[in-house]
Amino acid sequence: MKKNIAILMGGYSSEFDISIQSGNVVYKHLDKNLYQPYRIHITKDSWFYVDDNDQKTNVDKNDFSLFLDGSKINFDAAFNIVHGTPGEDGLLQAYFELIGIPQTACDFYQAALTFNKxxxxxxxxxxxxPTAKNYFLNKGDVIQTESIINTVGLPxxxxxxxxxxxxxxxxxKTIEELLPAIDLAYKEDNEIIIESFLSGTEVSVGVITYKGEDLVLPITEIVSENEFFDYEAKYLGKSQxxxxxxxxxxxxxxVKNLALKIYQILKMKGFSRSEYIFHNGEPHFVEMNTNPGFSEASILPQQAIAAGISLPELLTNTIEEAIKADK
Structure with missing residues (x-):
């Protein structure tokens, strides 16, 4: 019998549309011989199933079930591909743990920890x-520009x-640009991290749980046409x-040893993609994503294919590992 799989996409953050794209790629490549997939949109107003005719049916949040065509649909697992909150910061992970449904991302504590840079x-x-030098600000703090620059330098x-x-x-690049940059960051969050500039080759390293083992995927080098690996570079073709x-x-x-060490220190499972910059010849950790982008052109799928793992194989492994871990 096929397993019912809820593909969670959307979320409450600026990454909503990117997550919808990722979720549709998961839906496209999921092995339909093994699984019956259901696309579940997570929005602030409601959680709902979207069928192939774009008809919507609300999810019963009491037990995460659907009522379709006179029958109740329960789920064997949830494929969590929500970028940002609530799928990448631990909220959905904790919810599914409470109601007893396996989900594919890391556990709630690890999600909350890695989401908070x-x-x-x-x-x-x-x-x-190794990491960059950093300076932390919370909204409402007095901004001491000279202290910030003395700590992290320019750029x-x-x-x-x-x-x-x-x-x-x-x-x-200049002290005059600091306050506008802080204002921009506060539009996304009430906490800010300011980091020293790391000069060197930037790479992205995927580490996943594959067939019961921690596996480091082939490394991706990032060459951005812009000042850094920004939104345009990530999603609009402004990078190699x-x-x-x-x-x-x-x-x-x-960098492979460092990525694996971090994955294991943090007691991760499921997907992860971490960014590193070779500064003065040594890889420096920048950040970790636990629900990274999942279009066909995204970095983690590229790395899996380079490792000889097809997208259907990767998705099947991810679901079965989640179910196994929940037993």
């Missing part, structure tokens, strides 16, 4: 993980602490994403 970096520092990056797809991120990355064998091993 400041907390994630603070957790990793005692393990000797620097101003980022919304809890946002993805490079929303609320600015590269600041080269898989496998043009790194020496020594550097490949360095």
């Amino acid at each position: 400041r907390d994630c970096i603070s957790t990793l520092k005692p393990y000797g993980i 620097c990056f101003v980022k919304a602490n809890k946002a993805g797809s490079s929303y609320g991120v600015s590269k600041v 994403e080269i898989t496998p990355a043009r790194l020496s064998e020594v550097d490949k091993e360095k």
Whole structure:
């Protein structure tokens, strides 16, 4: 009998449309011989199933079920591809744990921790993980521009602490650009992280749980046409994403070992994609995404294919690992 799989997409953040695209790719490539997929849109107003004719049916949040054609539909697992809140910050993970339905992302604590860039970096520092110098701000704090620049230097990056797809991120080259960048970041979040500029090759490393083991996927080199790997570079073709990355064998091993170490320190499972910059010859951790973009052209699917894992195989493994972990 086919397993009923809810594909969760949408969310409450600026990444809503990107998540819908990712969810539709999951729907397209899911093995229909094994699974009966249901596209579930998560919005602030309601959660609802969308059929192939764009007809909507609300989800019963009490037990995450549907009532279709006179029958109640229960789910064997939820494929969580919601970028941003509530799918990547632990809220949906905690909900599904409470009602006893397996979901494909990491657990709720790991999701909350990695979604909070400041907390994630603070957790990793005692393990000797190299990162940029940083300065934290909360909305309402007095902004001491000279103190910030003395700590992180120029140029620097101003980022919304809890946002993805490079929303609320600015590269600041002069002290005059700092306050406008802070204002922009506050439009996405009430917490900010300001980081020193790391100069060097940027790479993205996927680590997943595959057939019961932690697997580091082939590395992707990021070459942005813009100042940094921003929204345009990620989604509008303003970058080259080269898989496998043009790194020496020594550097490949360095960043692969670091990515695997971080995945295991944080007790991750499911998908992850972390960004690193080779600064002064050493890979520095930037951030981790636990529900990374999943279009056919996105980095993690590219890496899986380079590893010889087709998208249907990757999706099947992800669902079965989630179900196995829940038993």
